[in-house]
Amino acid sequence: MSTTAPRSTASPSQEDRLWTVEEHLEDILSTVRPLEPIELQLLDAQGCVLVEDVTVPVSLPPFDNSSMDGYAVRVADVTGASGEFPAVLEVVGDVAAGQAPGLKVGPGQAARIMTGAPLPPGAEAVVPVEWTDGGLGGGPATGMKARSKAPEGASGQVRVYQGAEAGAHVRRAGSDMKAGDRALAAGTVLGPAQLALLASVGRATAKVRPRPRVVVLSTGSELVPPGEPLKPGQIHDSNSFALTAAAREAGAIAYRVGAVADDAETLRTSVDDQLVRADLLVTSGGVSVGAYDVVKEALTAPEPARLEAGDGEEGDGEHGGAEPAAAGVDFRRVAMQPGKPQGFGLIGPDHTPVLTLPGNPVSSFVSFEIFVRPVIRALMGLPEDQLHRPRARAALDAGKALSSPRGRRQFLRGRLDGDRVTPVGGASSHLVGALAQANALIVVPEDVTSLEPGDDVEVVLLG
């Protein structure tokens, strides 16, 4: 081929540089910082990362209490008791959960006690009601009658058929956690059990990193909301739905703005309007090499001429700071398929991170999984090993060999079943029908150009 042939001789200028997937991801993750912690009500903190060690202020349980419904007794009074020779004790009253015990258990006495109620002074153990006649005198009991219907159960006599050691059926104060113990360590993700623990130690709120607010904006003059009729040349916007749902699934609070037409001023206005509620902005479309690539046009660092033209409002934040990273979005080519055109930068007065994804539905979906999901989880303060989807190995279940472009990491959509994965829908990036059948991405490394049926491949597990 002649030296004027275009494809392999382009000079390696910054614009022409081909970034690896890792380089692009590393650039993003080394720039993005976890969100500042705030104090949230427990149920608002579900799924969030705790940023403080929480210590136990008061031992748990705070007092000796009964683990059974039964009778609080003195050990000596029931020692040797049996079905044939029961111990007969005077019932001096009830101790219900939530009551400070107002009675004492003396020799020959018992207090009827409920699960969770404080062990009254004098008592040393609890015998379950099933070891007694329940005060009814009719042999073994299966339970107590409701106090509201049979108040006489709190007095009279009880026969105890079995002895108990000191501390039997008693939860000792501090047996769960002791005052000063560390209940939870900073960095813990708050699930149901951790929230239970915080509530148990009296905490109504927790200091956590909040869920990131992610604004999702698709671009394209061809996009029409679903539910509205299509004119010639139009298609329905699907990316804004997919990306919003995916952002939520990753842990974010996501706002779908919908589709913006391919006009740079309109897009700039939308972005400026939305930044106030965004910890992260995600766009799709308009980032390739066309003449109508509106995201590229609107979010590339503005040139001085533009600033002089009077639209300094957006520029203020971008140029006021000393950080060069705040100067706008850097548009790149990443060595992957789909998803080559990518962009990342910080914009606006708060240096809000922006990821600009390509517009093909499959490209934007894959780009989200590989780049946006880790950002959302980094903003949440999750540790490195929880940023990414889990991966696994599987055998390729395909009818014929698959080809993959050299020098590009390919992410094929696959259906994983056990340890076998079947490609669905081929390599084209517009095949949303097949995407909906996939539960995994098949990763074909940059140096692999062909895969044979049965080959061992890496897969990314999608939810």
Next chain:
Amino acid sequence: MSTTAPRSTASPSQEDRLWTVEEHLEDILSTVRPLEPIELQLLDAQGCVLVEDVTVPVSLPPFDNSSMDGYAVRVADVTGASGEFPAVLEVVGDVAAGQAPGLKVGPGQAARIMTGAPLPPGAEAVVPVEWTDGGLGGGPATGMKARSKAPEGASGQVRVYQGAEAGAHVRRAGSDMKAGDRALAAGTVLGPAQLALLASVGRATAKVRPRPRVVVLSTGSELVPPGEPLKPGQIHDSNSFALTAAAREAGAIAYRVGAVADDAETLRTSVDDQLVRADLLVTSGGVSVGAYDVVKEALTAPEPARLEAGDGEEGDGEHGGAEPAAAGVDFRRVAMQPGKPQGFGLIGPDHTPVLTLPGNPVSSFVSFEIFVRPVIRALMGLPEDQLHRPRARAALDAGKALSSPRGRRQFLRGRLDGDRVTPVGGASSHLVGALAQANALIVVPEDVTSLEPGDDVEVVLLG
């Protein structure tokens, strides 16, 4: 032991019957029906089960369109083109995405075309801009200049350095999905990709089973909300937080009512008030054999005397229908540890399912995992294999042998790391501190009374 000894001679009356875990679960799941489907906006339907087959109304894409930014050409005009001998074509205009093509490509002509734009009449293929000089005459181009800044790009001449076959870089109408194809089958769970597909075929809404609304209510006069000081005999309510969070994690919309005191009328009023927003009611506490077990007292099928006393309002729904299952809550003993006292029934005018869990924090947590989670997911219409937490096998990593009661299935809390699981916190059901360290439940079958270190055990994976 004498025949009057109480523990093993109780008659097998209904009240004394010991249910297996499977019997109780099967009774619940055979009673609970999936919620009636409703039409929801796409993003409100995330995570829900589709109840209709969705077919493709219009083929996707609806028209032949470009997969690249480049030039729409006639094949004959570029055949044999090379870097040395480029084809030189007249640019007749732009075709942007969203435009109905208003131009035709004749012999010797090309239209500048953007990704997603309809292929104009006359054109047979697209050559990417990188295979051309971009109309600039300066050799290979890396991209186009923005139309808004350089409108002259839509006219003049373009040099094409490489030929293209018919259909090259063209996405054919219907190549993704054809009109009449089934896009999604009834029963599909709607994740991001499935929502994208629905949007793509023009659907703004989907007919799905909604997320169940779960009302969570803890009971106990000893319970104080976290954040408030404890008086003697009091502890903080933690179950209502844990169960609400767990219900959400299972897929529900959960409402935390908080703790209700141990008074039957108060509880009945709370329940009556809450039923209007409940597809499922979950309570904790008050279900054992004590004299203050308020849930048992309030939700057991009312006796005729009570109805005559004028509180027929609650009874109406319970007694109006022919279904015996609607008559109230059946309280049971289930052969498990923790979690022996359980209850299940249908109450109120809508026969709302109620699960009454024991009140110890660990008991209620385990009971939720084993019984409530599957109910929530059954209400969502999820298939049998998605009702339960996944299970695995692991080697027991313990310093000494563990004992387990014969005849009861024990659920120990464990920390799973790879294929080894370490018990945390012992068997006591009040150890919420240890519960927060667990990521698995270790299942000890009914007939196993001892486990040795290294034994192979079944584990339930918690989230």
